[in-house]
Amino acid sequence: xxxxxxxxxxxxxxxxxxxxxxxISNMFRRRGFNIESISVGEAEQPDLARMTITIKGDExxxxxxxxxxxxxxxxxxxxILDPNNTVARELALIKVNTPDTKIRTDVINYVxxxxxxxxxxxxxxxxxxxxxDTDKISAFIELMKPFGIKEIARTGIAALPREMKAIRMExx
Amino acid sequence: xxxxxxxxxxxxxxKREKVEVIFGIPGGAILPVYDALYNSDIKHILMRHEQCxxxxxxxxxxxxxxxxVCMSTSGPGATNLVTGIATAYMDSSPIVAITGQVxxxxxxxxxxxxxxxxxxxxxxxxCNFQVREASEIPKIVKTAFYIASTGRRGPVLIDLPRxxxxxxxxxxxxxxVELRGYKPIYDxxxxxxxxxxxxxxxxxxxxxxxGGGVIASDASPELLALSExxxxxxxxxxxxxxxxxENHPLSIGMLGMHGTVAANYLVQEADVLLAVxxxxxxxxxxxxxTFCPNGKIIHVDIDASEIGKNIKPYVxxxxxxxxxxxxxxDRIVEKFNRKERSTWFNRIQELKRMHEELIKSDNERIRxxxxxxxxxxxxxxxxxxxxxxxxxxxxxxxxxxxxxPRKFISSGGLGTMGFGxxxxxxxxxxxxxxxxxxxxxxxxxxxxxxxxxxxxxxKIPIIVVILNNLVLGMVAQWQRLFYGRRYFAVELKxxxxxxxxxxxxxxxxxxxxxxDEFRRAFxxxxxxxxxxxxxxxxxxxxNVLPMVPPxxxxxxxxxx
Numbered sequence: 001x002x003x004x005x006x007x008x009x010x011x012x013x014x015x016x017x018x019x020x021x022x023x024i025s026n027m028f029r030r031r032g033f034n035i036e037s038i039s040v041g042e043a044e045q046p047d048l049a050r051m052t053i054t055i056k057g058d059e060x061x062x063x064x065x066x067x068x069x070x071x072x073x074x075x076x077x078x079x080i081l082d083p084n085n086t087v088a089r090e091l092a093l094i095k096v097n098t099p100d101t102k103i104r105t106d107v108i109n110y111v112x113x114x115x116x117x118x119x120x121x122x123x124x125x126x127x128x129x130x131x132x133d134t135d136k137i138s139a140f141i142e143l144m145k146p147f148g149i150k151e152i153a154r155t156g157i158a159a160l161p162r163e164m165k166a167i168r169m170e171x172x
Numbered sequence: 173x174x175x176x177x178x179x180x181x182x183x184x185x186x187k188r189e190k191v192e193v194i195f196g197i198p199g200g201a202i203l204p205v206y207d208a209l210y211n212s213d214i215k216h217i218l219m220r221h222e223q224c225x226x227x228x229x230x231x232x233x234x235x236x237x238x239x240x241v242c243m244s245t246s247g248p249g250a251t252n253l254v255t256g257i258a259t260a261y262m263d264s265s266p267i268v269a270i271t272g273q274v275x276x277x278x279x280x281x282x283x284x285x286x287x288x289x290x291x292x293x294x295x296x297x298x299c300n301f302q303v304r305e306a307s308e309i310p311k312i313v314k315t316a317f318y319i320a321s322t323g324r325r326g327p328v329l330i331d332l333p334r335x336x337x338x339x340x341x342x343x344x345x346x347x348x349v350e351l352r353g354y355k356p357i358y359d360x361x362x363x364x365x366x367x368x369x370x371x372x373x374x375x376x377x378x379x380x381x382x383g384g385g386v387i388a389s390d391a392s393p394e395l396l397a398l399s400e401x402x403x404x405x406x407x408x409x410x411x412x413x414x415x416x417x418e419n420h421p422l423s424i425g426m427l428g429m430h431g432t433v434a435a436n437y438l439v440q441e442a443d444v445l446l447a448v449x450x451x452x453x454x455x456x457x458x459x460x461x462t463f464c465p466n467g468k469i470i471h472v473d474i475d476a477s478e479i480g481k482n483i484k485p486y487v488x489x490x491x492x493x494x495x496x497x498x499x500x501x502d503r504i505v506e507k508f509n510r511k512e513r514s515t516w517f518n519r520i521q522e523l524k525r526m527h528e529e530l531i532k533s534d535n536e537r538i539r540x541x542x543x544x545x546x547x548x549x550x551x552x553x554x555x556x557x558x559x560x561x562x563x564x565x566x567x568x569x570x571x572x573x574x575x576x577p578r579k580f581i582s583s584g585g586l587g588t589m590g591f592g593x594x595x596x597x598x599x600x601x602x603x604x605x606x607x608x609x610x611x612x613x614x615x616x617x618x619x620x621x622x623x624x625x626x627x628x629x630x631k632i633p634i635i636v637v638i639l640n641n642l643v644l645g646m647v648a649q650w651q652r653l654f655y656g657r658r659y660f661a662v663e664l665k666x667x668x669x670x671x672x673x674x675x676x677x678x679x680x681x682x683x684x685x686x687x688d689e690f691r692r693a694f695x696x697x698x699x700x701x702x703x704x705x706x707x708x709x710x711x712x713x714x715n716v717l718p719m720v721p722p723x724x725x726x727x728x729x730x731x732x
Contacts (some may be wrong), residue, residue, distance in 0.1 A: 019302075023294055025610045030295050039367065060480065067477035073319065076353040 007036065009054050009060045009081040009088060009159050012069055016042060016049040020074045023052070027072060033065050037090075037156030041147070048076070052088075052159045081159050089158035092137045093119070095127045097148035107147060114140050125150060173344050178306035179208040179337040182270070185313035188345060193601055194226040194270075195219050199245020201285060202272030204337035217601065217630050220622045222249050224594035226256020227620070229267045231598030234581045235556055237390070240598060245272040248277030250331075251292065255588060257327045260295040262585025263411060264384060266317050266325040269293075273302065275335035289331050298326035307341035311347045323356030324475040325388055341731050345452045350375070351428050356474065360491035360499050367487045368446070368470045369503035375444035377516055378404035379467075381427060381456075384411030384584070385449015385474060388576045391494035392416065395448070398501045403513040404446070405520045407435035409456050410569055410584040412449065418573035421517075424524060429720050430458040430566040434523035436718075436726040441519075442467040446500075449473060449493040452482040453585065458726040472496040498520060529719065530731070531571060538687060538710055540564075540639055544571035546687055547609065547637065550694055555607040556581060556599045560592040560616030563645035566716040568611040590619030596629055596634045607635065607698055614640040614667055624677040627703040635697045636705045638670055640711075641712040649715050653730075674705035683707040 007053060014020050021040060028035055036054040043050040055065060064151060069078045081088070098104040105124065111118060111128050114136065122129035130140050141152065176184070182205055186194075193215045198206045209216055218690045219225040219531045222244040229240030243251050250271040274283040286435075290302050299319050301312045309332075316328040343366055372378055386395055392415050399406050399422050406416045407427040416423045425432035427439050436458075439445065450456065452471075457463040460482060471478075471485035472493060479488045489496050501526060531541040544567055551557075553575045559565040559582040574580040581599055583591040592610040600608040627634050639645070648662040671681030679702055682693035697704035718729045 019290065019294075022291070026294050060484075064477070064481060067480075070475045071475065072356045073351060 006059055007054055007056050007057060009083065009157060010062070010069070011053060011079050011081050011159060011161070012051045012053065012068065012075055013043060013077040014049050014051055015038070015074045015076065016047050017074075020049070020123055023072055023074055027068055031068055033061070039156040039158045041158070045058045054155050054157055059070070079161070081161055085162050086159050087162055088133055088157050089131055090134055090137055090155055090157050091129065091131045092141070092152060093127060093129055094141065094144055094152050095125055095150040096122060096144050097150060098126050099124050103147055107144070110140070110143055116140070173342045174394055175340060177208070177337065178202065178208065178303070178309050178332070178339050178341070179204040179341045181212065181309040181341070182313065182332070182337070183208045183701050184343070185310045185345065186241065187212070188305050189239065189313065189317045191239075193217060193232070194241045194243050195225040195232070195598065196243030197222055197225060197245070197249060199249045199272060199285070201246035201274055201334045202243065202249070202270075202332070202337075204334065205243070205270070205272070205273075205332065214365050218624060219594070219626050221620065222252030223255050223590070224597070224620050224623045224626070226253045226267065226269060227259065227588075227591050227594035228292065228598035228601070229269070230256060230260045230265045231558060231581055231595030232602045233265050233267055233598075234595070235578055235599035236602035237604070238266075239317055240267040241270065242267060243270045245285065246289070247287045248276055250287055250289040254292060254296070257293055259583050259588045259591060260327040261296045263583065264325050264388060265327070266320040267327045267514075268320055268329060269329045271329065271331050272337075273331045273333040276304070276333045277335075279333065289329065292668045293329050296327070297329050300329040300331065302331040303333065303336050306336050306341040307343060307447065309336075310343055310345045314347050315349050315351070319351075319354065323354070324385075330401045352448040352509070357476070357490050358474070358492040358495055360472070360489045360496040364487055364489045365496070365499045365503055368489060368500050371444050371468055371470060371487065372402055372404075372446065372500065373504055373508055375402070375496035377441055377443045378402050379438050379442035379445050380404045380406045381408055381409065381439065381445060381447040381450055382412040382415040383409045383448065383450025385493045386412055386415040388449065389474075389492050389494040390577070391448070391497050392469070392577045394494055394501060396420070398497055398504075401501065401504060401508065401510075403511075403517055405434070405438055407431070407439055409450050409453070410582055413569060413580040413582075414577045414590055417575040419575060421521070424520065424583045425527060426569050426724065428458065429722065430570060430716055430718065431726065432524075432527045432570065433718055433729055433731070434520065434527055436720065436729055437523050439464055440725070440727050442642065444468050444470065446470045447472065447485075448497060451478045457482070458720050459724055462725040465564070538685075538690065538708055540567040540710060540714060542687065543690065543708065544568055544611075546691060547694065548573050550691065550698070551607060551609065555579065555609060556603060558582065558592040558596040558599060558608065558610045560610070561587045562613050562616060562643075563649065563714070564611050564613040564616065564639045566646070567639070570716070572611070575576065589616040591633065593617060593620050593636060594623050597623060597632050600632045600634060609635045609637060612638045613640055613645055614642060614670070615644045617670075617684040618667070621673065624674065624679050624703060624705075628678045631701065632702055632703070634703045635694070636703070637694075638705065638707050639710050640667075640670065640707050641710050641714065642667055643712045645712070645714070646716070648712060652715070653719075654721070670705050670707040674703070679703040679705055681705045681707065683709070
């Protein structure tokens, strides 16, 4: 209702067991919330997983998303990450056409500037691993486009709050 | 620790939850559990459709406040429960549904009668579990009952693969429920209580809206005390009906699409609105943008996700209704000087009279409002009323006064036709000493009438009053009012003779043409120990009134 649309990062600590991702994605679908990206992996304890979810919307929507997430029994903690106080990273694998030496050298130069790695080499392509915030990865992809991108795989954002405000299990 | 099969452990765990009765239907994938029930003192009531088993468990839960249990086999048995589970979910009713499942090794292989009931019920349960090891059963059952019956109540499903039921294991029943992701908040925040109290003290025209949460938390005494202290009239939602005695001078009936004039006008005129245990459904608010236009809203709900979902309140309070109402009352009573409110009180009474005038008695032709009033006159206050869905439900909500909580049971959120009769069976099992009446329509009753058989077999006498207009009445009403009388697919051709239908099952049947005949039949039904079906022909032209057309301001009440 006239509120400004922004991208929000939500960090959720959830139970690490089958069916949890289904419950969460199902809630998003059912309530009509669109996920921009989601990344999941084991957290600090083996029975916990951390999800980083990015969504676009206004403040009312993001508050509803957080409340609906908290309502799920498999979700333990949820917080909205403050972009000014968060370390957010994404990893991308990009396979680029490199038909000749000239192009190959250009691509390698860009990879160095962006502090990426070449993780696979063939006669006519390079696969590049690049990590950073979303803007950096998008910028790198734009640079690679003229060379001809064969395939891209992006992980989505993984994020943690800076300083001491980590959301962690309180051990009793 | 003791060694036993999964099925025996299930029964033992259910006994520890003080389960007395299960509504269900057996089948291949749940047979080991049924074999364990053979020697158990838990009563099993064989229903004739799994949907009815779920509704009966729901009716049992709503009438008693305890968890209702239903059971079915895998596949079609489980999917037949779905409507009942969704009904319970929408109305926050605590049930535990137990389904059989194909053996573990067959899961995912599309085995005979396999269905993904966990996937299907995830959005309509508070939580669900598929048991992977027999030894988990005691813990899962305890957790399921805990989740179903605490916080905002709701259905929980346990899916039991057949080989888990037969697997022998060491069982420990001393499990203490600990859930990292589930800690309901019961106590209101003192600062929010203070804000709410101050608003209510300053209010000139305070109104309370009570929803199903007031009934779920047994908060009627606290509600009444606060209402009387403030001279705040109480409107209820459909789910909140009975939260305040409807013969009380401050009871103004139901609000919303089929709300009373008093409730809809006063909610719109309020300067402070205290909404307790309600989720501001579209059927309650009308046009949400013009709801309570000049009032500050205090919203109390135990489910934080309900606050701000439909309406942004001025004061949000996440808490149990009973504790919140008590805290607000205590805070107000400390510093409140009872105000002279005769203008406000007179306004309330004036609007209430408009509603009473809608009950016109006419012995030539039975009019539903007068019929509802007649039923109330005959029934004892403790009687339980269930309803089907549609016109019958709205007439009952508007004109059949209820004086106590848990005495009016209706499918509010999902609006499930066919709910009332099996729910009545469950309610009667929970409260065998009070009469249970299902206010039905001809269309709704035909959706679950097969369970006349279980009501006869298990000697569970219900009184079914069918408002028989030979059409799908509410749909016909909408076609009449909003689609230029283009009636389509509403005539119920081929409707059976309900008297003969009842008799075919061994129940009693009456057809009545006047209020006098109805009175005689109804009294006979009250004294009978078998189920009675009373067929009451009414005009298909009857509209449920008052009505606020969908999406409009609550003050746009149609009275004729």
